[in-house]
Amino acid sequence: MSHEQIVHDDHNTATWLAFKEGNWDAYTRLYNNHFKILNNYGYKFTRDVNVIEDAIHDLFIRLWTNRPGLGNPVSVKNYLFKSLRSIIFRKLQSKSRFVDLEDEAEHNFPFEISFDQQIIADEEELELQKKIKFHIKTLPPRQQEIIYLRFYEGLGYDEIADIMEINVSSAYKLIYKAFDNLQDVLKASKLAIVLALYSCFCVNNH
Template identity: 60%
Template sequence: MSSAEDALLLWDLFKQGDWNAYTKLYNQYFKLLNNYGYKFTKDINFIEDAVQDLFVKLWTTRSNLGNPLSVKNYLYKSLRSTLFRKLQSNSRFTEIQDDNSLPFEASFDQAVIATEQEQELRVKIKVVIDKLPARQQEIIYLRFYESFDYEEISDIMNITIASTYKLLYKALHSVESVFKDSNISNSF
């Protein structure tokens, strides 16, 4: 059974009121959700509060919840909405479309770096990604670091699938342009 199937099984048990299933879901996704939240704000306490709020809301509304195709996708989308709602209510809301100051931190702790050269390249790629607009950073994170497919990204970012393709293409084109302009590719 895959981890996605395990998550769906836990989800079903959680909806029936199984506290152990709920805590397993929480433990399984807490770190991933915090890492995703960090893409929108560096306020760790704020992110943790948002994740806590999300799980409290899930528990209290569990009898009304549907069965998502992907628990991970559902939680990411829900956290994104929760964060935006909390940011807006705290008058710290930042328009994601035009703000280049939103943070992007690549999750390098998930991969073992085989060589020094590979590590250098990863740092250079991060520098390039940091120069992208926030939505382009977000789509790269969701597609390449979290391995979401286009439909899931479309759902999370609340854009059409066609817009998802266009935004990712634009982000990759921007990365390619920065690489060419900065001679990063020439150092390897």
């Protein structure tokens, strides 16, 4: 874990402890420190901003009302991600509550990142972005989510497993599957995402 990350988390942990004591300012800080990143994460599951805002509202109401019973999470941010995720899933589920869901486990909730607003001038990088975009889109949502948590949020497998409420070995398995699925798409050798992207580099560089 890098230096900055630790500082940030220490800072959050202090805020968390003060919040648990009933410190309203700390609670406000907790909200302001996380509102944007929670929205960004929530937006991957639904484009319905009302659902995200309602979920954040519910999350913070729940935090304040339940705070005497709350533990001290290792990472406050991860804890908030995990809670928001489960609230959003419940909301999305209840929106489609009339549909029989027995065969629609949570792996069917969408997960989508977008590169639409990214303007990249460098041609080589643009080509790489296209490849990444293409391969990511072919993956099932939960595998896309793992890649996001790993390479965007920079989380380890144990942290990803905790947020997604799967065990660590499933997290490993899912990411291998992600590689595997891409392999099918590419009909290339093992760890296809990597090799495909790598070969694209080689071609572009020579």
